[in-house]
Amino acid sequence: MKLLLIGECREGKLLEYSYELFGFASQAGAETAMLIVGGDGSLPGYGGTVYLADAGKYGEYNPDLHKRLVQAVVERERPDYVVFMHTSYGWDLAPRVAALLKVPQVSEVVALAEGGGFERPCLSQKMRQVVKPQGTPVVLTLQGGAFPALVPGGTPQVQPVDASGEGRLEFLGYEAAARKGVDLTKAEVIVSVGRGVGKKENIPVIAELARVLGGEVGASRPVVDSGWMDAGSQVGVTGQTVSPKLYVACGISGAIQHLAGMKKSGFIVAINKDKEAPIAGVADVLVVADVMQFVPALTAKLAK
């Protein structure tokens, strides 16, 4: 069994989560090589072969060209799996590679299953499916956090790689995250508003609980997207990463992208009318109730 891992660089650095690819490789017990479109400063701490394509020439994001680079290395290495992280880079590039190689792709893998299958979430993380690809190599993307980050150690043997082709996208540059509003990373208590709170007019009720608990108000993404709260209050992969002593999730389903930002909280209380909401997987207490009935009752009792 042989794997080709596709590392991911931004502004000349290998992104930390690329090391989860090695965690997966070690679970699969497979021989590995890695491909990176980067520079000397982006090489991983890994003693095997690293194919290095020059980011100056190919750009950090240029999928039309990057897919050809992957193809060139696949022809040399003949791997069984070509493995990406399920990130903005991975889900953009993996289907292009699968289409080019005319091979199957499985997205957001969380575990290896018996008999060559892969386990993946579906229905917004509420359920799981096991799928079996027909043919090789298989292109995989891995869910962030599903496999442990692993730094194998050593110095890579670097092999340059080149490919030809035309890129139809012009990358114009990065834009840093807009950081305004409260710094949730320092809060000891966060009470977060999810879509289950129902409407913007209900937010003061949640804010009152936060005030009584001496905390700040956070939000899930749809709450921010609908304009109920500022972008600065968003918790999650594309928002802030927080670790308060107490996190109260009000009407939040527990999508992986939200959990990524809050699962390290000291104590997690979820208020949700759906007993099967995935938030139950990280919560210490799950209150099965209508948030707009439960929260005012809780606040009233605490305020006494």
Place this chain on the structure above:
Amino acid sequence: MKILVCIKQVPDMESRFKPDASGVWYADTDLAFRVNEYDEYAIEQAVLLKEQLGGEPEVTVLSIGPDRVVEAIKKGLSMGGDRGVHVQDAAAHLKDSWQVASIIAAYAAGEGFDLILTGLQSQDRGSAQVGVTVAELLDYACATTVVGFEYADGTVTVKRELEGGVKGTVRLKMPAVVTCQLGLNQPRYPTLPNIMKAKKKEVRVIPVAELLHQDQRVAPVEFRAPAKKGSAVVLEGELADQVDRLIGILKDKTAVLR
């Protein structure tokens, strides 16, 4: 300009899901269905562009699935789409992402769309493969995870959302495929007059067999609930009792309540 918007009908995510007779996907009896959230942003973006260009582009809304997906197409039409295409397939749920993309590409191949909009992913399968694969099959330029969209003179400039709140700006020439991420715009609610108008718009029905010529590359073999992880204390029952028990636990287990 011709714009194609590909939409999927998905079950309400707050439902309880049980395996169907095949044992590899969910049973759709008793479920409420709606337009995939990501696709609503795609419809809205097409309609915004149509408005920007003085109503000139023609917006086609396509969905693959059993008869009920016509409801989703009608929603797209009542948001401002011009005509619908229903690729009729009672077994759409058993097609893999590759086959779904092949069906769309087979339809689009002869139509000369300048722009194809899809959601980043569907809420039920969540593979994030269909839009990109359609682009590859049609040899269109493609950008994914789009949270900002501008059009001028045959060129599309988009903002892609990356991890940690960082965005990347990318320019692409049409023909192009763009996959839409949450927050790209504010999907509108159809107004009653527009719902009435939508009823009169054409929905062309095409049997899937006319468009599908590809075998499955990924077979579903099992469908189940995730193994229970975590050990949440579940508080059910009377409201007042739930409040008291939660306060008791917070006093016990955290330093937040003194």
